[in-house]
Amino acid sequence: MSSQTETDRSGPFDLLVVGGGIVGLAVAREAAAAGASVALVDREVVRGGDATDVAAGMLAPVGELDFGEPDLLKMNLDSASLYPDLCVELSSETGIETGYRRSGGLHVAPDADEAAVHRRMLELQVESGLDSRWLGPGRARELEPALSPSIHGAVFAADDGSVDPRMMALALEESATRSGAILLRGREIASLLLEDDRARGVRLADGPEILADETVLSCGAETGRLSWLEPDLRPPIRPVKGQVLELAGDPGDPICHRAIVSERVYVVPRPDGRVIVGATVEEKGWDRTVTAGGVHELLREAYRVLPEVAELEFLRASAGFRPGTPDNLPIVGRTVCSGLSLATGHYRNGVLLAPLTGRAVAGMLADGLDHAPGMEAADPGRFRSRAGVV
Numbered sequence: 001m002s003s004q005t006e007t008d009r010s011g012p013f014d015l016l017v018v019g020g021g022i023v024g025l026a027v028a029r030e031a032a033a034a035g036a037s038v039a040l041v042d043r044e045v046v047r048g049g050d051a052t053d054v055a056a057g058m059l060a061p062v063g064e065l066d067f068g069e070p071d072l073l074k075m076n077l078d079s080a081s082l083y084p085d086l087c088v089e090l091s092s093e094t095g096i097e098t099g100y101r102r103s104g105g106l107h108v109a110p111d112a113d114e115a116a117v118h119r120r121m122l123e124l125q126v127e128s129g130l131d132s133r134w135l136g137p138g139r140a141r142e143l144e145p146a147l148s149p150s151i152h153g154a155v156f157a158a159d160d161g162s163v164d165p166r167m168m169a170l171a172l173e174e175s176a177t178r179s180g181a182i183l184l185r186g187r188e189i190a191s192l193l194l195e196d197d198r199a200r201g202v203r204l205a206d207g208p209e210i211l212a213d214e215t216v217l218s219c220g221a222e223t224g225r226l227s228w229l230e231p232d233l234r235p236p237i238r239p240v241k242g243q244v245l246e247l248a249g250d251p252g253d254p255i256c257h258r259a260i261v262s263e264r265v266y267v268v269p270r271p272d273g274r275v276i277v278g279a280t281v282e283e284k285g286w287d288r289t290v291t292a293g294g295v296h297e298l299l300r301e302a303y304r305v306l307p308e309v310a311e312l313e314f315l316r317a318s319a320g321f322r323p324g325t326p327d328n329l330p331i332v333g334r335t336v337c338s339g340l341s342l343a344t345g346h347y348r349n350g351v352l353l354a355p356l357t358g359r360a361v362a363g364m365l366a367d368g369l370d371h372a373p374g375m376e377a378a379d380p381g382r383f384r385s386r387a388g389v390v
């Protein structure tokens with residue numbers, strides 16, 4: 001590795017990642033593990049404050065399936081299939097347990113209207129080759145005894161699972177640094193360094209330059225408004241607010257054993273007894289307020305499917321921003337500026353898509369490819385004709 005520490009110039013690194021959420025960490029970890037010299041810059045002093053830290057961690061290629069999104073389904077399934085081995089590797093490398101579970105998801109209908117919606121989605125899931133099936137109320141309650149007696153049935157989505165995103169990010173960070181990646185936290189960026197129209201790294205706000213052959217931006221929703229990036233290079237990403245609750249339950253007697261999902265809420269149990277209740281979907285720009293209405297809606301809807309949530313201790317409520325894109329696909333690949341790539345825009349699937357994104361971006365850069373392999377549909381070029389961006 002050719003890095004120096006904290007002089008006026010560091011590098012040149014093979015790769016500089018900007019953004020230390022789960023996606024940036026996955027890219028850094030994958031590249032460092034493959035032998036690249038890697039630096040990662042994040043403006044937060046400690047991990048926290050980004051979408052990773054409020055995410056419930058549902059790994060839900062089935063739960064997130066919608067009509068007309070076959071490319072997203074394929075990427076989601078491909079990334080879900082990387083999770084089991086990755087979590088075993090991370091655990092043996094770092095000793096950090098990610099809380100990964102492939103216990104399926106239960107899409108519960110609290111009333112007849114929602115039952116009709118779930119049955120229609122089940123048709124789509126089965127047409128898409130997914131292992132999902134309808135369970136009547138009795139069968140659903142055998143699987144999850146705390147479900148309300150008044151539910152109208154449920155879809156069991158066998159391919160879904162969950163992970164603790166914070167532990168996953170911690171494990172990726174630890175693994176990346178063990179492979180030699182250098183993490184610079186609490187550092188703002190002042191400008192992109194350009195040489196003959198090629199990106200060559202960044203200048204930090206406190207002075208030093210971090211030189212790199214390739215720079216990857218993984219700043220989540222912020223990527224759409226980076227002040228130090230030319231407007232033409234900013235991807236079309238908007239913040240989509242989500243409010244999330246954290247409750248404390250008994251790990252020895254969990255309220256549920258898998259993600260319980262209805263139209264307006266999901267309840268995700270963690271191995272340590274915590275229960276995550278998420279999430280509102282709000283188009284309110286950069287407003288991060290936790291509102292009484294948001295908390296009320298989440299608790300009301302959770303109570304409809306799992307009345308015992310009322311007994312759990314309320315730990316906290318928080319809000320974060322999903323990086324939304326015009327077509328709900330992520331934005332992963334090279335920009336028109338050589339040496340500058342994007343790994344962002346994962347909207348509702350950042351935690352799920354992190355392993356695939358890490359592998360695809362590291363592979364693209366290592367092999368000098370034009371597109372991120374396995375994520376071609378996410379290439380930034382699809383927006384070029386629209387607005388002259390990215």
Ligand code: GLY
Binds near residue numbers: 058242
């Ligand atoms: N992945 C679930 C959400 O974005 O709320």
